Amino acid sequence: MPAAAPGFVSGFVSILGRPNAGKSTLLNALVGAKIAIVADKPQTTRTSIQGVLTLPEAQIVFVDTPGIHRADSAINRRMMDTVRAALDERDLLLYVADGSGGVTKRDRDAVSVLRHTDTPAILVVNKIDCLKQKQDLLPLLDQFRKLHPFADHIPISALTGEGLETLRAAILKRLPAGPAYFPADHITDQPERFLASELIREKILHLTHEEVPHSVAVIVEKWEETGNLIKIFATIRVERPGQKAIVIGAGGSVLKRVGTEARLEMERFFGHKIYLDLHVKVQPGWREKPMFLDALDWRTMAGSDDV
Ligand SMILES: Nc1nc2c(ncn2[C@@H]2O[C@H](COP(=O)(O)OP(=O)(O)O)[C@@H](O)[C@H]2O)c(=O)[nH]1
Ligand SMILES: [Mg+2]
Numbered sequence: 001m002p003a004a005a006p007g008f009v010s011g012f013v014s015i016l017g018r019p020n021a022g023k024s025t026l027l028n029a030l031v032g033a034k035i036a037i038v039a040d041k042p043q044t045t046r047t048s049i050q051g052v053l054t055l056p057e058a059q060i061v062f063v064d065t066p067g068i069h070r071a072d073s074a075i076n077r078r079m080m081d082t083v084r085a086a087l088d089e090r091d092l093l094l095y096v097a098d099g100s101g102g103v104t105k106r107d108r109d110a111v112s113v114l115r116h117t118d119t120p121a122i123l124v125v126n127k128i129d130c131l132k133q134k135q136d137l138l139p140l141l142d143q144f145r146k147l148h149p150f151a152d153h154i155p156i157s158a159l160t161g162e163g164l165e166t167l168r169a170a171i172l173k174r175l176p177a178g179p180a181y182f183p184a185d186h187i188t189d190q191p192e193r194f195l196a197s198e199l200i201r202e203k204i205l206h207l208t209h210e211e212v213p214h215s216v217a218v219i220v221e222k223w224e225e226t227g228n229l230i231k232i233f234a235t236i237r238v239e240r241p242g243q244k245a246i247v248i249g250a251g252g253s254v255l256k257r258v259g260t261e262a263r264l265e266m267e268r269f270f271g272h273k274i275y276l277d278l279h280v281k282v283q284p285g286w287r288e289k290p291m292f293l294d295a296l297d298w299r300t301m302a303g304s305d306d307v
Contacts, residue, residue: 011091019067
């Protein structure tokens with residue numbers, strides 16, 4: 001481990017909460033780059049995603065996680081394993097709650113995962129831009145604080161940035177002296193192939209509804225770099241022929257929009273011209289197949305070309 005400069009603090013901070021609370025939006029806002037995809041669909045985030053914020057006096061390694069939910073299928077069980085792994089050996093937890101609704105049984109169940117750890121947790125109440133009056137927050141804060149002895153509670157809007165400075169200061173205050181674990185320009189641990197497949201998946205989530213979002217997996221089959229051009233060949237896997245028709249759209253209109261929007265965002269992100277080739281393939285029951293789930297998770301993604 002590199003030696004810490006005097007006064008430098010660092011640590012690992014997990015971002016937890018129910019699906020749709022705004023965890024990935026918060027990660028992107030804290031790190032200042034879009035590394036986690038965002039959609040108004042539950043379970044958009046399927047693996048843990050690391051984002052690193054390096055400041056002159058600190059380095060914070062954030063870990064975004066899938067939402068806390070019922071583990072009723074192989075993929076959902078994997079996602080909950082990821083959530084539980086994000087509780088251990090962390091310096092701090094951020095529990096993100098949606099401040100625009102009330103506290104439900106699902107919130108109480110979700111907060112209960114914090115019982116399995118001694119790591120201090122900050123309650124982050126998000127989406128305060130949706131509140132008509134700030135006083136509406138008080139009963140919500142009270143209810144959450146009865147569920148767990150939170151170290152602090154901070155209202156924010158990950159979307160507008162309100163409260164983020166206060167949150168950042170509250171995090172820094174709780175980090176131990178430590179070294180920079182990563183170089184200053186390292187912002188995420190995810191390989192480019194995974195980022196590309198996630199951007200494609202995000203565009204599909206934005207353009208489809210009902211059961212389609214849960215049934216979509218994206219695999220980058222081939223990645224070729226020549227000069228300033230990156231050629232990306234990807235397949236979109238769905239579970240049923242009807243879903244394939246939806247993802248393609250009338251006359252190919254949906255797939256075309258997915259391709260254009262993903263390509264433009266990849267060009268901005270990677271700083272290269274992108275050629276994007278997309279195909280849709282039906283692969284029944286992929287959500288229950290451990291081998292395929294391995295191939296989707298970039299941490300175990302040995303050779304996605306073999307799937
Ligand atoms: N109004 C509002 N919407 C937000 C805010 N943060 C996130 N959202 C929206 O909530 C939805 C879920 O966000 P996401 O970050 O994917 O949630 P996650 O499932 O917890 O990772 C998306 O449509 C976001 O744009 C916020 O502060 N205010
Ligand atoms: Mg997410």
